[in-house]
Amino acid sequence: MVHMARRLPPLNSLKAFEAVARKLSFTLAANELNVTQAAVSHQVKSLEQYLQLSLFIRQPRKLQLTKEGKKLLLELSQCFDQMEASILHLLPQQQRQSIKVRMGSAFASKWMSPRLPEFSQQHPDIELLFNYSQSIADFKDTDIDLCITFGSGNWPAVIAYPLLKLDFFPVCSPDFIDNYGPIKTPAQLHNLPLLHDLNYYCWSRWLTQVGATGVDPERGSILDDSNVLMQAAIDGQGIAMGSNALIYDHLASGQLVSLFDDVFHSDWAYYLLIAKNKHISPSLATFRDWVLNYPEPDRVKN
Numbered sequence: 001m002v003h004m005a006r007r008l009p010p011l012n013s014l015k016a017f018e019a020v021a022r023k024l025s026f027t028l029a030a031n032e033l034n035v036t037q038a039a040v041s042h043q044v045k046s047l048e049q050y051l052q053l054s055l056f057i058r059q060p061r062k063l064q065l066t067k068e069g070k071k072l073l074l075e076l077s078q079c080f081d082q083m084e085a086s087i088l089h090l091l092p093q094q095q096r097q098s099i100k101v102r103m104g105s106a107f108a109s110k111w112m113s114p115r116l117p118e119f120s121q122q123h124p125d126i127e128l129l130f131n132y133s134q135s136i137a138d139f140k141d142t143d144i145d146l147c148i149t150f151g152s153g154n155w156p157a158v159i160a161y162p163l164l165k166l167d168f169f170p171v172c173s174p175d176f177i178d179n180y181g182p183i184k185t186p187a188q189l190h191n192l193p194l195l196h197d198l199n200y201y202c203w204s205r206w207l208t209q210v211g212a213t214g215v216d217p218e219r220g221s222i223l224d225d226s227n228v229l230m231q232a233a234i235d236g237q238g239i240a241m242g243s244n245a246l247i248y249d250h251l252a253s254g255q256l257v258s259l260f261d262d263v264f265h266s267d268w269a270y271y272l273l274i275a276k277n278k279h280i281s282p283s284l285a286t287f288r289d290w291v292l293n294y295p296e297p298d299r300v301k302n
Contacts, residue, residue, distance in 0.1 A: 016043035061254035106226035139275035193238035194220030
């Protein structure tokens with residue numbers, strides 16, 4: 001049987017497109033692939049020329065997928081996921097080790113998920129099993145190996161590694177600014193819709209810090225899910241308090257913009273927790289150290 005050569009564009013161009021489409025940012029894709037932004041842009045243009053169609057709508061402050069780009073991203077993601085699964089299954093069982101991790105959905109989607117492809121590429125022999133919950137793992141009654149949670153850092157019977165301090169500042173969508181006009185000073189917030197996560201604490205502290213005494217910190221809606229909160233801001237429903245570490249991708253892509261340079265530094269932070277009596281396997285130590293030493297991006301200046 002004669003097998004015809006596959007009609008495929010260069011695989012590097014497919015990898016570059018998938019990374020840009022997933023992150024909606026040439027800069028972030030270049031960082032993930034460890035190449036220059038120019039190289040990623042060249043690969044994507046090469047793929048568009050090969051297909052003779054546009055995969056992105058390029059705008060000054062944001063990047064969007066065309067209908068064809070969305071379809072290609074879905075199909076490529078499925079192919080790459082299947083390829084990764086096939087490679088993992090080919091590894092000898094003794095070479096693959098599982099780590100069970102608990103974390104909240106907001107941290108998982110905004111911080112962990114964009115970084116996981118890099119870890120998988122570096123450590124294909126380590127399988128990560130995630131459990132999503134805001135509650136701290138009871139290490140005595142569960143088989144959770146590691147927990148990432150937000151709090152004061154004082155928990156009994158665990159080693160708490162400081163992971164991520166949060167600095168909050170007001171953010172909104174470019175469309176919101178277009179609709180309400182330029183926002184130059186905190187005093188202008190007095191009649192604008194504010195968005196809150198769980199309670200009014202962050203807005204109250206930030207407004208007090210900048211001296212905006214004429215703005216009611218309890219104005220606006222409470223959305224007790226960080227993912228829903230940020231999506232509401234992206235959709236132009238109001239101004240939210242965001243933290244660079246968790247919304248960097250939205251800032252870099254232009255979906256959100258920061259209004260002021262002033263930031264409120266929370267006393268609480270994200271911590272990585274491991275039970276004090278836990279045996280630290282090489283794979284657990286590898287994942288722990290990778291998480292703790294992952295460099296945080298500089299704040300995007302809009």
